[in-house]
Amino acid sequence: MSKKPSATIEQKPTASNTSHGQAPVNAALTPAQKIELFSQMVRIRRFEERSHRAYTGKNAAGGANIGGFLHLYNGQEAIAVGCCSLMGKHDHVITAYRDHGHAIAVGMDTKALMAELYGKVTGCSKGKGGSMHFFSPERNYWGGHGIVGGQIPLGVGLAYGVKYKGHKGSAMAFMGDGAVNQGAVHEAYNLAALWNLPCIFVIENNGYSMGTSQARSSAGELAKRAEGYGMAWGVCEGHDVYEVRATMDKFLKIAREECKPAVVEIRTYRYRGHSVADPDNTYRTKTEIEDYRRTKDPIQVFQTTLIAEGVLTAESAEKIDEAARAEAEAAADFADASPYPTPDDIQKDVYWESDNPDQRTSQGRLFFN
Amino acid sequence: MSQLTYREAVRHALAEELTRDPNVVVMGEEVGQFQGAYKVTQGLLEKFGPKRVADTPISEAGFIGMGIGASMLGVRPVMELMFWSFYSVAFDQILNNAANVRYMSGGQINCPIVIRGPANGGTNVGATHSHTPENILAAHPGVKVVVPATPYDAKGLLKSAIRDNDPVFFLENTVLYGEKGEVPDEEYLIPLGKADVKREGKDLTIVTYGRPVIQSLVAAELLAKEHDISVEVVDLRTIRPLDIDTVLASVRKTHRVLVVEEQKPFCGVGAQLTYMIQSEAFDDLDAPIGRLCTIDAPAIYSPPVEAEQLPNPQRILKAALALLD
Ligand SMILES: Cc1ncc(C[n+]2csc(CCOP(=O)(O)OP(=O)(O)O)c2C)c(N)n1
Ligand SMILES: [Mg+2]
Numbered sequence: 001m002s003k004k005p006s007a008t009i010e011q012k013p014t015a016s017n018t019s020h021g022q023a024p025v026n027a028a029l030t031p032a033q034k035i036e037l038f039s040q041m042v043r044i045r046r047f048e049e050r051s052h053r054a055y056t057g058k059n060a061a062g063g064a065n066i067g068g069f070l071h072l073y074n075g076q077e078a079i080a081v082g083c084c085s086l087m088g089k090h091d092h093v094i095t096a097y098r099d100h101g102h103a104i105a106v107g108m109d110t111k112a113l114m115a116e117l118y119g120k121v122t123g124c125s126k127g128k129g130g131s132m133h134f135f136s137p138e139r140n141y142w143g144g145h146g147i148v149g150g151q152i153p154l155g156v157g158l159a160y161g162v163k164y165k166g167h168k169g170s171a172m173a174f175m176g177d178g179a180v181n182q183g184a185v186h187e188a189y190n191l192a193a194l195w196n197l198p199c200i201f202v203i204e205n206n207g208y209s210m211g212t213s214q215a216r217s218s219a220g221e222l223a224k225r226a227e228g229y230g231m232a233w234g235v236c237e238g239h240d241v242y243e244v245r246a247t248m249d250k251f252l253k254i255a256r257e258e259c260k261p262a263v264v265e266i267r268t269y270r271y272r273g274h275s276v277a278d279p280d281n282t283y284r285t286k287t288e289i290e291d292y293r294r295t296k297d298p299i300q301v302f303q304t305t306l307i308a309e310g311v312l313t314a315e316s317a318e319k320i321d322e323a324a325r326a327e328a329e330a331a332a333d334f335a336d337a338s339p340y341p342t343p344d345d346i347q348k349d350v351y352w353e354s355d356n357p358d359q360r361t362s363q364g365r366l367f368f369n
Numbered sequence: 370m371s372q373l374t375y376r377e378a379v380r381h382a383l384a385e386e387l388t389r390d391p392n393v394v395v396m397g398e399e400v401g402q403f404q405g406a407y408k409v410t411q412g413l414l415e416k417f418g419p420k421r422v423a424d425t426p427i428s429e430a431g432f433i434g435m436g437i438g439a440s441m442l443g444v445r446p447v448m449e450l451m452f453w454s455f456y457s458v459a460f461d462q463i464l465n466n467a468a469n470v471r472y473m474s475g476g477q478i479n480c481p482i483v484i485r486g487p488a489n490g491g492t493n494v495g496a497t498h499s500h501t502p503e504n505i506l507a508a509h510p511g512v513k514v515v516v517p518a519t520p521y522d523a524k525g526l527l528k529s530a531i532r533d534n535d536p537v538f539f540l541e542n543t544v545l546y547g548e549k550g551e552v553p554d555e556e557y558l559i560p561l562g563k564a565d566v567k568r569e570g571k572d573l574t575i576v577t578y579g580r581p582v583i584q585s586l587v588a589a590e591l592l593a594k595e596h597d598i599s600v601e602v603v604d605l606r607t608i609r610p611l612d613i614d615t616v617l618a619s620v621r622k623t624h625r626v627l628v629v630e631e632q633k634p635f636c637g638v639g640a641q642l643t644y645m646i647q648s649e650a651f652d653d654l655d656a657p658i659g660r661l662c663t664i665d666a667p668a669i670y671s672p673p674v675e676a677e678q679l680p681n682p683q684r685i686l687k688a689a690l691a692l693l694d
Contacts, residue, residue, distance in 0.1 A: 067493025067672035119493070119671030130495045130670030146497035147455065148427045181426040182458065209427055211403030217426040282403050343677045347666045367665045368634040 013295045016240045016305040023246035025086070031311045035320070037085055037241055038306060041077040041299050043324040044101045047110055048072045048272075050328035051100070051117055051131075055276050059336065066117045070131050073101035075271040078298035079204050080105040082244030083172055086252055087140065090169025092158040094142040094151045096176060097132035098204075098270075106139040114331035120338035127341045128349060148209075149175060149182025152201065156188045159199035163259055170198040170255040172248075178209020180222050189263070193229040198255035200248070201226075203265040204238065210274045211283040223265035231261050238268035239296035242305070269296070371554055376546040378520035379409050379485075382527035383447060385556065387417050390445060393531060396423045396432060397449025397486075406451045407487065407546055429455050433484065434462035437536075440482040441470065447531060453488030453540055454500040467536040468511040483530045485539035488516075489580060489631060490668050490679050492543055499668035501579075504637045506538045507609040513537040513561055514608040518582035520550035522606055525559030533561060542580050562610030566619065570601035573689055574619040576642060577629040578605040581680045585629055588685035598693060608638055613645050620650045627659040627689055629680050634662040661688040 020026060029037075052072060054065040073080065076098075084093060084105035095102050103113055108124060116123030117131050124134055134144040142158060145151035155173025162169040179185060180203060192199045203222050207214055214222070226233035232254065236247040244266060251262040269292040273280035306312035347367055353360045354367070373381065386393050399406045401414035401424040414422040425432040429450065436446035450456055456463055467480050490499040507514040513535055517523040523541065530537035567582060568589050575585045582604045589600035603619050605612065620626055626646055628639035643658045664678045677684075 064672065067675075068498075068670065069494060116670075119674070121671075125670075127671035127674070128496075128667075128669050130493060132497070133495055133670070146495060147458065150458075150497075178427045181428045181431075183428065183430045184458070210399050210406070212399065212424060212426075216402075216424065341669070341671050341674050343664070343674060346664050346669055346674060346678050350666050369662055369665050 013297060013300045013304060015308050016242045016301055020240060020242035020246045021305065021309075023242065023249070025245050025249040026242045034306055034309075034311050037081055038299070038302050038312065038317075039320045039324065040081045040105055041241070041302065042321055043110070043327060044073060044077045044080070044104045045299060046321070046324040046328040047104060047113070047331065048074050048100060050332050051114065052272070052276060054114075054117065054332055054335075065336070066131070067119060068130050068132075069097070070117070070276040071098040071274065072270070072272040072276070073098055075292070075298070076204055076206060076238065076268045077101055078241040078244050078302070079202070079238045079266050079268055082241045083202060083248050086245060086248055088169065090162055090167040091252070092140040092142060092162065092169070092171040093174070094155045094158060094171065095144065095174035096148065096151055096179065097144070097146050098176070099132065099134050099144040102174065103134040103136065103141060103144070106136060106141040108134065108136050108139065108141065110327055110331040111334040114335040115338050118335040118338070119340060120335055121341045121345070122334070122338040126345070126349070149179040149185045151175070152179070152182070152185045153188045155201070156192045156197055156199050159192060159197040159261070160195070163197055168256045170200060170252055172200045172202055174202045174204055176209055177203060177205040177207065177214050177222060178212065178217055180225065181218060189226065189229045189231065192261035193231045196259045197261055198259045199261045200251050200255055201261070201263045203263065204268055205265050206268045206270040208270070208274070208283065210278070213283065223263045226263035231263055233263040233265070235265045235267065238266040239298045239301050241298060241302050370551045372549050373520045373524075373552040374546065375520045375523050375541070375548050375550070376407065376409050378524035378550070378552050379527055379541060380411065380413070381552070382524045382531070383410065383413060384416065386447070386528055386531040387413070387421055392443060392445045393447060394421050394423065394444060395447050395449070396425055396436060398425055398427055398451050400424060400449050405449070407543060409546070410449065429459040430462055433459040434466065436482050436484075437462055437467045437470075437480055440480045441478050445481050445531060447483045447485060450484060450486035452498050453486050453502055454498045456484075456502060457500075463506075464509050468509040471535070472511060479534050480536045481534045483527075483537045483539055485527070486541060487543040487546070488540040489542040489544055490663065490675060491580070493670055493672045493675055495670045496667035501540075501632050501663075503540055503608050504632060507638065511535070513610065514540070515561060515606065516540045516579040516608060517606060518545065518579055518604055520548070520552050522559060522565070522604075524552055525557050526561065526606060529558045529561050532558075537561070540579070544580055545583070548583070559606070562607045562612055564612035564615035565604045565606055566601060566615065567604045568600065568602040570599035571623055572599045573625045573627060573693060574601045574603060574616075574623045575627050575629055575685070575689070576603045576605065576616050576619075578608065578638070579631055581629045581631050581685070584680055584682050585685055587682040588689065591682065591686055592689055596690065598689070600689065613649070616642065616646065617650050620646055621653045624653055624655040625692055626654070627661065627685075627692055629661045629685055629688075631680055632662055633665050634660065635665065637662060656692055659688055659692040661685055
């Protein structure tokens with residue numbers, strides 16, 4: 001375990017720009033709600049660090065704890081927390097494979113998340129989906145998607161469903177700065193604008209798609225592409241949870257009240273490599289990473305803000321951090337102690353009909369071995 | 370001869386063809402500055418420059434389609450899909466445009482494009498990243514499909530693929546990238562459509578391709594040692610064109626066949642193969658043809674369970690013993 005918790009790193013970044021703190025949606029927050037936002041960000045950070053440690057370490061049998069890819073959210077916490085904190089009963093969320101932060105922000109149990117990373121049957125997807133495929137429909141969280149841009153039409157579909165059912169709600173469809181270049185994203189933009197669907201397309205612009213900088217992958221300005229579809233758009237900074245909330249609140253209200261989509265680009269940064277397997281030595285400098293961490297770390301920024309507001313003290317922040325670490329540790333213990341699925345589970349959850357054989361209406365063979 | 374990894378063998382094929390033919394270009398996500406997501410294209414950007422080795426945005430439909438269009442003008446693009454699983458984003462370009470344009474133009478237009486990248490399970494990347502589309506691709510007349518299992522085959526076949534005047538889809542394997550094998554120092558080509566008997570035997574023929582070739586060789590060794598059974602392993606290497614003659618010759622020798630594929634069974638390559646074997650060598654068969662596939666469900670993530678969903682030497686061994694009962 002690292003000795004120095006990054007939630008209390010040495011240099012002090014500037015606090016949140018006070019104008020965002022005074023935005024109605026933030027001014028209305030109680031101290032307890034502010035502390036909740038803070039602790040969610042810390043819990044995400046600690047969960048990610050613990051999962052990183054599990055990924056690089058070995059289990060008791062000498063094997064890997066976690067297989068496949070692990071895309072960490074460190075540095076981007078204020079976006080998932082800020083956006084998801086605005087969700088009401090009929091607001092929905094869908095994202096890509098960098099999905100742990102959103103899952104925690106919508107309230108999923110970190111034990112079930114860690115168990116999913118470990119491929120255990122107690123995982124949120126019974127060990128079937130892995131890191132990239134977390135889901136919690138009961139919390140309006142629709143994944144967790146591995147194909148770049150593939151989730152965006154689904155987000156439009158969620159918005160369509162909300163409108164169709166006559167609910168006052170929205171869908172937030174998250175993607176990265178690289179995903180904006182998928183054709184499906186543009187088809188989705190057009191549909192949302194043409195049919196007035198309450199979908200907010202959130203671009204988490206962390207500057208890179210794998211090893212490719214924004215300048216090397218995208219022509220023009222990312223959010224401004226909305227103009228081609230007659231959609232509203234905005235850009236904001238993602239290290240300040242107040243700013244994220246203030247910006248998103250504006251567009252979410254329009255979506256819910258007027259059924260209008262928008263594109264919101266939130267500038268952020270990822271601290272770790274694209275995935276844990278990325279050696280991260282071909283496309284950016286260590287200084288670039290350190291500079292961001294030192295001046296814009298979203299947890300530090302909010303901690304400084306809340307201390308200045310008198311909502312938090314250094315000691316209470318430390319307590320929150322300790323609790324977050326203990327939670328992550330307990331999640332790892334739970335995952336480690338849980339059983340794997342068995343080969344008999346492979347063909348479960350494929351068809352509704354094969355899982356509900358007594359209610360089957362089709363005939364013929366469903367499986368071929 | 371040198372010992373090269375599969376990854377190096379593919380890289381050498383690319384470098385040699387880039388050197389030989391100024392019309393060859395390599396494109397894909399992260400192939401240049403990042404040195405390749407799986408480091409296959411490492412060093413190529415430095416050696417050949419950005420005109421020949423180009424990083425693309427994450428726009429598979431766009432850049433694969435662009436490659437197909439450029440190939441119509443005589444450019445010879447070798448496009449990397451970071452995973453073949455992402456072909457679905459470019460499905461229309463690959464299977465409507467590349468596969469059909471020659472036919473629809475009455476033979477006036479050629480598409481000398483190669484699309485290459487890994488297509489395999491076994492690394493716990495989940496259902497969206499574990500597709501093995503060789504059967505789906507090969508179902509389209511007009512395209513060629515290659516699935517090499519060894520460094521030697523990968524290099525010789527890729528060089529032929531790049532020189533081929535039809536669209537060739539080249540399916541590699543992330544699990545095999547680090548595997549070493551002997552590769553000649555001098556230039557060589559392996560023609561597309563030529564199967565290879567990887568092990569001779571007399572009791573049973575295993576027909577397979579891709580990573581299951583390696584697994585079948587392990588199983589064959591166990592069957593010889595522990596059960597005194599002599600297995601012949603036929604590696605198809607190319608799915609279309611299909612070297613059915615080599616398969617039939619082996620069947621006529623052993624009279625028993627097990628098809629092993631890292632695919633779901635329904636309409637898989639093995640379905641076509643078993644049809645052809647029974648139709649052309651029915652009287653030579655002493656038993657129904659056996660078939661071992663990936664268990665019929667989307668790829669499960671859970672690492673130990675995924676290993677059981679896929680073919681593996683133990684599953685192959687069991688299936689072989691069942692056939693010889
Ligand atoms: C269609 C498709 N192409 C390529 C990939 C491989 N891939 C996974 S993530 C990624 C980079 C995406 O970058 P960005 O959209 O900026 O999101 P970030 O990783 O920065 O969160 C790539 C190329 C994929 N998963 N799906
Ligand atoms: Mg990005």
